[in-house]
Amino acid sequence: MIYYNYEDISQIDLNTELINKWISEVLRMHNGIEREITYIFCSDNYIIGVNREYLNHDYYTDIITFDYCEQNLISGDILISLDTVHTNAKDYNTTFTDELYRVIIHGILHLLGFKDKTSTEAKLMRQKEDEALELLKTI
Secondary structure, X not given: OEEEEEEOOOOXXXXXXXXXXXXXXXXXXXXXXXXXXXXXXXXXXXXXXXHHXXXXXXXXXXXEEEEOOEOOXXXXXXXXXXXXXXXXXXXXXXXXXXXXXXXXXXXXXXXXXXXXXXXXXXXXXXXXXXXXXXXXXXX
C-alpha cells in the first residue's frame, strides 16, 4: 500500500493511480515487493525539523527517506519538501511536476538499496532515476 499525507502544506493534485502503478513497476523491475510506503509532502520548515530531530542534520533538503525494509519487502516513510522541489525545479530549469516525479522515485530507489553519497553512487542513482522517468512515460 502507498499512502500520501501532507504536513504544514496544502494538499496538491497528484495522479496517485498513475504514481502507484509506476512505483509498483519500478519495484518489480528491481525484485522489490511492495509493503507499506508512506509519502509525507511537507514544507521546508517541517523537513528541517525532522532532519534536526531524527538525523542530527541542520540543513534543508528535498527528501528524507526512512527505510523499514526487510530484505526485498519494501517499506518506508518518504518525506518530500515541496518548497525545495519548487526551488530545485527553477534551479534545474525543469517543471515542478518533473522534479517532483524525480524526487518521488528517488525515495523508492533508496528503499531498493541505491545510495548517492559518493560520485559513483550518485551517477548510478541518476541513471536509475532517468530509467524510471522514461518508464513513467509508457504507463
